[in-house]
Amino acid sequence: MAYQLVIFDNDGVLxxxxxxxxxxxSDYLTELGYPTTLEESFRYFLGNAGRNVHRVIADRYRGTLPDDFTARCHDRVFAAFREGLAATADAGAVLTELRRRGVPYCLASSSDHAxxxxxxxxxxxxxxxPAELVFSAQDVNGVGKPAPDLFLHAAAAFGVDPGECLVVEDSPNGVLAARAAGMDVLGFTALMPAERLTEAGATGVIERLPQLLERV
Ligand SMILES: [Mg+2]
Structure with a gap:
């Protein structure tokens, strides 16, 4: 079908x-006495670190994290981003091609605007x-994925029905959010096993972003 809007997740997709x-x-959790490998961090927290990290530490270690854990973690991530951060392979080229074809697109992320x-x-x-194509959970009272609110908000901003939207997501939580919003969703498998995304309801999977261009 001809989609009227393509909605991209940001982290891990663009x-x-x-x-x-x-x-x-994972380094910070380890430093605080909760040994966590990079692989475990991906498995437990990709796409839902904000809430899940406190719960997992409570479940696995009967532990608690400092009140400022999230803020200090963000400070460290921001400092690392400032040292350098790459787009995912072909992200810029895919967005250029969508624009050339006249297919509207936007970004919707549970991360905050900063x-x-x-x-x-x-x-x-x-x-x-540009700013008008960027939506954060902050725009919907902090209600992030897997709730459908953010995707519905983005579709409404474009005046497009949810059923005419195609979402690109790399986390099960993001896929759940898109399905709850009544949208088709391609699971991007660069970091996440395809079966975890199809189990969550992905209507298709792509290994590389340019494959999206065959679906719009
Ligand atoms: Mg993501």
Whole structure:
């Protein structure tokens, strides 16, 4: 079908931020006495670190994290982003091609605007994604994925029905959010096993971003 809007997740889909974010998260948890490998951080927290990290530490270690854990973790991630952050392979080229074809697109991320802005800037994607194409969970009272609110908000901003949207997501939580919003969703398998995304309800999977261009 001809989609009227393509909605991209940011972290792990347009910007290659997850290795950095999870290296910092796993190192920080380890430093606090909760030994966590990079692989465990991906498995437990990719796409839902904000709430899940406190729960997992409570479940696995009967532990608690400092009140300022999230803020200090963000400070460390921001410092690392400032040292360098790449776009995912072909992200800029895919956005250019969508624009050339006249297919509207936007970004919808559970991260806050400061995180998204810095990531886009550092990855060189800012020219493709001016502020009016960027939506954060902050725009829907902090209600992030897997709730459908953010995706519904983005579709409404474009005056497009949810059923005419195609979402690109790399986390099960993001896939769940898109399905709850009544949208088709391609699972991007660069970092996440395809079966975890199809189990969550992905309507298709792609290994590389340019494969998206065959679906729109
Ligand atoms: Mg993601």
């Amino acid at each position: 910007v290659d931020s997850e290795p950095t974010a999870h290296r910092i998260l 995180w998204i802005e810095l990531a886009l800037e550092q990855a060189g994607l800012r020219p493709h994604l």
